[in-house]
Amino acid sequence: MRALIIDDEDLARAVVREHLAAHPEVEVVGECANGFEALKAVAQHQPDLIFLDIQMPKLDGFEVLELLEAEGKRPAVVFVTAYDQHALRAFEAHAVDYLLKPFSKERFDAALAKAHALQAAKPTVPPPPATELAAAARQGKPLERIVVKDGPKVTVIHLDRLDWVQAQDDYVLLRTEGRNLLKQQTLASLETQLDPSRFIRIHRSYILNLDRLVRVEQDSKEHRDAILRDGTRLPVSRAGYQRLRELWEGA
């Protein structure tokens, strides 16, 4: 079994390495100090198992996993984290294992045994998507940023830089700082993760960052347009207009 250790702290990686030394059947193929290194290392070494820290600079553990999923490479994962344990309790329902720092040898061995069993069983049920795990760990707090694989490059979009989102079949088109980025996700699933007081579904195919809206214009009896700060016009459906009005009246 090939394993990769991903943590931004040297000593934290050292603990995992030390525990793995007692398991000669596991080969450590690499260590990574951040998410970008991890993406490269997974592509290079094709590990069966990754030990993944959650809080890391630039890309967090969930984002790393999400990007690996998007490439169709998803090794077995053991999260290793000092994260709040209440936040991770939801993971148990998803059959995803995690180690809370600091952890015992017994706990580590159990997590490894579980990973082995999972590998041997070749489960038919796909593992839960990383976005779902991240949402569970956020405990109801809305998303703050979105990661997109843009060719070989990874872009992190902070949500106050996201203007609007358009549905395109199984993809969403994200408009940010004058660029269009495509991400494989449905508009409906993205909508559930966004802060409903900042992002409004103004149309079947559009979600708008409310901060960009200047006014709504009525063209004809049944047709309205949202006018944005940069002059862009986006269609507003009747239901979308209703949602906007509720927000205005509630404010």
Added chain:
Amino acid sequence: MHPLLASRARLGAYLLGWVPIALLLTGIARSQGWSWAEAGILALPLCLLAAFLFLSAWFLCRALPLGRRVETLGSHGAAWGLAAVLMGGIWAGLAWLLARALAWIPGLGGLPRRVDIALPVLTGLGILLYLASVALSYLMLAQDRAVEAERRGAELQLLAQESELKALRAQLNPHFLFNSLNSLSALTAVDPARAREMCVLLSDFLRRSLGLGERRLVALREELDLARAYLAIEQIRFGARLKLDWRIDPAAEPALLPTLLLQPLVENAIKHGIAALPEGGTLVVAAETMEGHVTLRVENPADLEAPTPQGLGLGLRQVRQRLLGRFGNRARFEAGVQNGIHRVTLVFPLETEP
């Protein structure tokens, strides 16, 4: 106890307020053809009597507090009117008695007759003066209530500050604690001597932070010691990613400041400046003195890809609030990013333990 009787200064001011009324009374009597002797000898004792008699209005007013509702005005008004007529009558009666008591003095034989004629005027005046006393009493009661409210407000504020401090003390960052213990767990195998060193550092930090929370004000020296203990631990965790630069003017060390003001700044610098950057950077803690003021500065490299924060986070907001709460407009708080460096600056007066 009546508030005017409780303090000699207040009573003096009150009685002084009666002097013009006594003069007015004398003037009125003179205009009715009374002699100076007749007017003076009656007006002075009458005013003195009234001064004490009408103090009773305060007890009435206290029993009948002015509500917000207009309906109470009817019943209250009836009570005031009744009391005023009663007191006016008593006062006029006293004048009648006084005139007869003074009539034996040579030259004042006509006093009883003059007073008999003036009785309706005296009664009316008594009523007016009593009503004025009612108004004055309500003013005093309102003022007392305002003072009381202010005192209770200050007390509540003090309580809130104390509980906030308690919360701060309890707010020991769990993420820091567990990550440190994890580092410790790693060190026990690879470097037992450093593991022991880290145990000591961690204990030192915990002991200091628990001890500091007991006090409201603390010397900068102690805040710096706490930050040093904390950063020594983070140094082990982050290794080469964390570089420390201390620029401390020893003259600033005895300066007093609210407890646990520096710690949130240093924790913020680690969280957003070092932990958020793969390559880490230099954390600067600087304290300078100039013209009777201390300038305390914490700097860290900013993550330029992260969005500029809208306003201050909770931690910085609390620091600013507590700094300004202690020093008011004699202190200054600044925070912002410039040339890729996030900088928080506190300026406050250099005050030391007496």
